[in-house]
Amino acid sequence: MVNYSAIGGSSSSSSDTARGRRRRSGRSLKDQNFTGQASWISSNVNLVNTIIGAGTLATPLALSHMGITLGTFVIIWSGLTAAFGLYLQTRCARYLERGTSSFFALSQITYPNAAVIFDAAIAIKCFGVGVSYLIIIGDLMPGVVRGFNEGADAIPFLVDRHFWVTCFMLIVIPLSFLRRLDSLKYTSVIALISIGYLVVLIEYHFVKGDTMADRGPIRVFKWAGLVSTLQSFPVIVFAYTCHQNMFSILNEIKDNSTRRTTSVIAASIGSAASIYVLVAITGYLSFGNAVQGNIVGMYVPSIASTIGKAAIVILVMFSYPLQVHPCRASVDAVLKWRPNSFKHSRNSPNSSPSRTVPLLTGGPAQPMARNDTIGELRFAIITTVIIILSYTVAMTVSSLDKVLAYVGSTGSTSISFILPGLFYYKISAPDSIHHQRLTKEEDEEDSADEEEAMGEQYGSRSKAWRSALLRKLSLCLAIYGIFVMILCLCTNLFFTGIAH
Template sequence: MMVSYSTVASGSGNASDSSRGRRRRSSRSQKDHNFSGQASWTSCVINLLNTIVGAGVLSTPLALSHMGILLGVAVILWSGLAAAFGLYLQSRCSRYLERGASSFFALSQITYPNAAVIFDAAIAIKCFGVGVSYLIIIGDLMPGVIRGFNEAADAVPFLVDRHFWVTAFMLIVIPLSFLRRLDSLKYTSVIALISIGYLVILVVYHFVEGDTMADRGDIRIIRWGGLVPTLQSFPVIVFAYTCHQNMFAILNEIKDNAPRKTTGVIAASIGSAASIYILVAVTGYLSFGNNVLGNIVGMYVPSIASTIAKAAIVILVMFSYPLQVHPCRASVDAVLKWRPNGKLHRHSPNGSPARTVPLLGGTPSQPVARNDTIGELRFAIITTGIIVLSYTAALTVSSLDKVLAYVGSTGSTSISFILPGLFYYKISAPDSIHHQRLLKEDDEAESGDEGDLDPRRSWRQTLLRKLSLALAFYGIFVMILCLGTNLFFSTSAH
């Protein structure tokens, strides 16, 4: 549905198209000579999918009970499409930056420099809050998991103490949180996705087995449960696709960053997530009908299978925690470097002023915030600070529902829709110096003749800019709607 900017005229085997492709690749490789990604396409899909799909998948059947199956599935598909478009715009924006230098911070510096600190602060707070919620989930679920495997567990107090389990699992996630590269988390992401697979199989199995029919309520197919319940469930589905905080890291680390490859990562990740959400939502809702609760796993008859499912949720959130630390650290670093006069205080690992990374060949140098550019000591201090603060919050706070509801309404909406839309609309303006240089580079790569331009490209560019602005307005609408829902209605649907 989304047209790649580098699409050439159709015609298999056309020699002119082949030569253009070679020249384009040559031009790109010349520009990207200073950085080479190491992450495979599969690794990027796995990490992005793990960032998307979390324990929230278990609440999708409740959303369907409020919306009805028809509307609920439509909202799941629409939300996935909107999230995918935001990711696509991020991949487009990354073309205006040096290879491996993409970040919200770098883009804000050349589009809305005065607001850069606000953007990064929102991302940092959002990722930090989600990370804390993961630790709280671990502390809440593990005592039940232990009791499920051993009914006499209460005789050993520390085994059913949430503080003990939060502390124990921190020993696992701390080393993972200190990894610089998102690609380094691909194996833990695989384990997390296996856990998701088990949860999906469990829900589908009970639906096929039909052992929940005695507890099933009415089924809504076309009718909905009313405006208020629908508004309460809408944010649950919209924010279920939030992964945009890690998209730039994916673009920086992927080995082949050709548009078709990055678009493929987006399509595979969002498509897989949407399939999982629909499968769990529909089969889970048909299992319990309108009697379904927020966590469907907790509704099944206690058994080894359901206990393993709770353990799978713990494993899932445990390995998702480092995926929140990664973008949080980069955003905190950018916020700490920001100065009121718009200049940034930057140091390289050896303490000398760091070299800035230029935007496109020949443009003025601009600072870039990436995990790779943070000095060893600074990297350790920021990471330690995030871990200690999140650990302390998880031990002292039993519920973050209200806080996360507001943080999600603002932070998730901003990084998913508003920022990608505004960034692309601003940077791709016809009078933008960055856009003009990129067009010149593409023109030289494609034809070598300024007069030999594809008129369709201008039309596609105009349409994409209008759609990006529409996405930003959609994000503002979602933010207002979600904040209003949090203010005036109960958020118990979470």
């Protein structure tokens, strides 16, 4: 929900004035023509599924390099920084018309000439991760078949990765053509059940202690060295990347108030961090320094471990459409981008792209989710091209580790830290037209209560202080993102590449 700051008058008169202003402007949440339909639970499910992937299984290896103490701290720290980036996205969305939030829309009113670069980076990142999911399916399914049928090698196509990639594409294609992210909530539930099974499997073997015979030494406080730590750091940072879908969730959620969206972030990041810490510590204690990148593959072959591999396949299969969704929107924005197309609206003091000028279309402003602004034919063509290209790459390339390392280092850090930080720092500047317009309207969520409790003058000063602090922290997040990007790129250039 759009936040407004209190201006002048006593508590009662200010509230009356605010109600009159809301009636005249027609901008209150209840009066808006666009209302999201997604529930708090479905928003959480989709965001958690975007965050948690097969990379969860690599967290024990990260702990073996960093040690339990440092590794746990890095997991929690990375979760906090990722959550702050998501929170800044919710703050930035206040400056845009309800239902039109996107990185592209923000770039049009902050850094318009760089909009195409931002969306291109997001498209490449999501496309690369989607391809990696298909490759994981092709790599794991032959082992799953062998686990259930020892004579599977006698039937060549059952252990052929190309066959399984093709089969699973037939499943994900219909899901990839869904316009609304909320439509994927049921498949996301299935994916989360899969990751739940993997967590239970790891905890079962840890409690049973059947891996102790082959366990290596344990590092509690010591680390394996700077090089090994730098190799594992990108894995943990990228494990929280979900920012490409955050704007879709903000557009679709029914109650988009600050308190509600913040609770979605807290619940999603908190759930992911809890799972990462649990799997990392118990998985590492099970195998010690002998742990490998995919911990499920280390267990003695059994029906349970085979089901675990199948669960990974199900997880990445239902995560693939979650990558197509933002990729399609970004590709569409790149194709529609024209240099200086919004120059007039940006320079005019009487207009605001976030309020009166359509960001993606040429007609009157109509708040809609970003994928809903794409015409039927255009939607079908872009989706088809993404699917065909990803399928072609997955069929011809057996490993994208090095490529995805560079894509992840640039794309993930950009959309997680750099873009949210830079966008909020720019749009919340005191001399920003959009910020000035926003602060002239009353905050219907908390201004009245704040004034009654503390007094108008103190409440205004407190809010101004919080806004100034948040703006400084957003700049710090952007600088931190640049540092992480350089660190990850150097790690990939000089050491073994690690993909998200």
